[in-house]
Amino acid sequence: MPELPDVEGFRKVLESCAKGKIIQRVDVRDTGVLHGMSTGQLRDALEGRRFTEPERHGKWLLARTGGPTLVLHFGMTGQLVCSHPDDAAEAHDRVLFTVARDRQLRYRDQRKLQGLWLADDESEVARLLERQGPDAMAVNRKEFEAALTARRGSVKTALTDQSVLAGLGNLLADEILWRAGLRPTRKAGDLTEDDCGRLYTHMRRTLRSAVAAGCVPPRDSWLTGHRDDPAPACPRCGNSLRRSRLAGRGTVWCPQCQ
DNA sequence: CCAATTGTTCATAT
DNA sequence: TATATGAACAATTG
The missing domain is CATH 1.10.8.50 (Helicase, Ruva Protein; domain 3)
Incomplete structure (x- = not known):
């Protein structure tokens, strides 16, 4: 499913669900979607940080925090949903971010073709996106x-x-x-x-x-x-x-x- | 069992 | 070098 319009939708989900909120807890239910980091590293990098304005480039979503940036790609079947922490996790909910008592952002993906990356700084963000051409929405x-x-x-x-x-x-x-x-x-x-x-x-x-x-x-x-x-x-x-x-x-x- | 599926990347061939 | 093709990745459906 996810092409630019879908990912733009996920950017809005992230914005309305979690922007300005402190990441209280990161729950990895399937490590198969993590690229180049362990559950512990993801937790240490994000817990206690605050999500800021998210960005999108092509089919990539950048979840910025003021510190490290969580970089997401949705492959063919991924999505980002805003749930209640008490809602039972679905079979394909791979990573859960609790951002408030009543809000939990979920990376859900049936096939695990892509997943999550962690960029410590802007140069790492740039490295992850180095092969991307101009964004189809922004190109003149x-x-x-x-x-x-x-x-x-x-x-x-x-x-x-x-x-x-x-x-x-x-x-x-x-x-x-x-x-x-x-x-x-x-x-x-x-x-x-x-x-x-x-x-x-x-x-x-x-x-x-x-x-x-x-x-x-x-x-x-x-x-x-x-x-x-x-x-x-x-x-x-x-x-x-x-x-x-x-x-x-x-x-x-x-x-x-x- | 086979083929197909919105995505990306790699090896190999042209 | 640039481009094309098929496989692989994973999971599910017809």
Whole structure:
């Protein structure tokens, strides 16, 4: 699930649930999600600290404390939820942060593809994010165009490559390309200035709606709402959508509109 | 048992 | 070097 809009939603969960609150207790129920630290090290680093304004870059969430920064990635199935400490932990609640008598932030993840990192200072934060391109929400038109046209591969591969542009995943890339009327297989380097402009505009519009919804919404008018239909039809022209495989991922597109 | 799944990374091939 | 591909990671579903 988690692409940029989902992670932005998790950032808001962290903000409303825990910003300004002191971390009273850290409970690790599954050490498999900890990267490069032990339970004790995580506790020692965070307990007694206060969560400050959280940040997001691409699909990464930075939980700052004024001291060490907790860095989170949600893989395909992770989420961040705000619960009551007395609520029974669910099977996939991996780490619990008690921040008030009645508030507990939970890192929940079914598959444990990513997890939690701890950065002692800004240079360690930078090291963790060093391979990330500009954030898809923050990038300006010129940077966007420069990043894309420098690529020789397909435009979909470029859009989902986090080192080119950070935040777009498989669903968003298909959705944006469909709206912009561009085939996923088009070479990024062959895009005209007009193509790039359209792509940028649709990326921003799509992101804005998806961030408002907290996910890439499976609406009827969106391509995403039909990609799992048995015989998917294009919500714009009604023709059958085509499925293929690109960059190792399931890709859906409309041969008529794109 | 097989394939597939929204993400990332690594090895290998081109 | 840059890019493409498939495997691996883990867990679950069809």
